[in-house]
Amino acid sequence: MFRLVLLVCLAALHFLPAAAQDQPYLPYYSRDTAQVYQLAVAHRNAIKDHLVVPKTGSSEYRDHYRKIVKETSDEVFNSIRYSALLDPTVEPYVQQVFRRILAANPQLPATAKLVLSRNPQPNAHAVGTSTVMLNIGLLPRLENESQLAFILCHELAHVACRHMQTSMQEHLLAVHSKEMKREYRRILNSEYNISSQIKALALGFSLNSNYHHRRYERQADSLGYVLLSRTSYDASQAYRALELLDTIDQPETAGPLPLSAYFNCAEFPRTFAAAENKPKSIFTVKAAEKTVLETTDTLKSHPDCAKRMRFVRTLARDQVAAGPQAASTPEFARIRHISRLEVIQSWFDYDCYDHALFDALLLLPQQPQNSYLRSVVLLSLYELQQHLQGHTYNEVVSTISPRNSAPFNDLLRVLYDLRHDEFKGLSACFAQANEPGQADEYALAARYAAMALAAEPATAASLKAQLQKQYAGGRFEKLLFPVPPTKAGAARH
Structure with a gap:
């Protein structure tokens, strides 16, 4: 009997790492700073x-x-x-x-x-x-x-x-x-x-x-x-x-975001299309010229890479790896996967909800079952709506710029075109087919956000109570349920 129990324990220990790896990754958070x-x-x-x-x-x-x-x-x-x-x-x-x-x-x-x-x-x-x-x-x-x-x-x-x-x-x-x-x-x-x-x-x-x-x-x-x-x-x-x-300033995926697949339904019947190129005027004699800064790599995050590559090629005596490389080791592939999710969370934590929304939508076609990505989309929509309502929208939505990628600018145009009441239909369309499926803090917070956007106060209140009880002092407590300042505190401020 003792030998049987021992074998069962050893088998359990053997499968623990595999089971841990199968668990969906959630971005790191600790209250201890x-x-x-x-x-x-x-x-x-x-x-x-x-x-x-x-x-x-x-x-x-x-x-x-x-x-x-x-x-x-x-x-x-x-x-x-x-x-x-x-x-x-x-x-x-x-x-x-x-x-x-x-x-x-x-x-x-x-x-x-x-x-x-x-x-x-x-x-x-x-x-x-x-x-x-x-x-x-x-x-x-x-x-x-x-x-x-x-x-x-x-x-x-x-x-x-x-x-x-x-x-x-x-x-x-x-x-x-x-x-x-x-x-x-x-x-x-x-x-x-x-x-x-x-x-x-x-x-x-x-x-x-x-x-x-x-x-x-x-x-x-x-x-x-x-x-x-x-x-x-x-x-x-x-x-x-x-x-x-x-080329690091360019998005990993060059194609447009499939916005219609996520946000088009009866509650929000709108089609999304990339911005068309402006037609050239018949009076145009000469194409618009770019400035010196626009025709060089001065504005890049990493300028002079072409020169540096030639220098390294000389150092390496032409023994260089050029072009896309073979798939990395499974360990590094996991690090890349985790880092992508941490990047999205960082955008969200830094109040860059447009970037968090964009990156999550960019990854969803590759990971359609990822509950974290679905949660970030709904939470980002909720925060965007809150800022639009509070007249601080421009603080959390980037300016449309030629320096942005075309797909990101397309998303920004959609965000700037939204009215306050349209976030309800937008989130409803997404939640219909992409409701978070995991029972974790993110999924619970996303459900609360979806109910708040859908103007379902009773359900939202129930989810709020559950979130505060189950994840007291958690990641979203101050963000979703900020404590209003007291009169004395407001006077001191």
């Missing part, structure tokens, strides 16, 4: 300890230096305090990649640290003196772990080359140089075009700073490639990583 706060304080103190105000130079120079150190340390503190992601899955994974790079390159600063950020923008950057910030938004756009390793090596190269300190010193020396002060006094003493001359001086200073910044990028690519080649990762993926960065 002590660990994040301590991490932010540690990084702020590290910057202050390292960037010591020089004893030489004018008092004006040293005061400016002190001000920059304070602003930098505060910026790092706030960035980590309010965006660090310490989840139990993605964060340990990227930390493992980071440790492998450090182990293979012992010459790197021992103080170098990696912080995973909730920031949905696909980027990474080195801040302070030894901190590398990796945005969660970058992970879904990469194809394999070697590409991630190169990006981390690139940022570690910035740390090793002390680019931040060098850039800060160059900036201060230029601002407080005799030549700069002499030119500024000359402009002030001139009779005409003082404002234009000051703008030209500032523009020249900015362009010079950009030149130095791009020089640092080339140095970081060079050293980053060397650091990567010392690891067990595939160094040829450095080129492909830059290829991906060059």
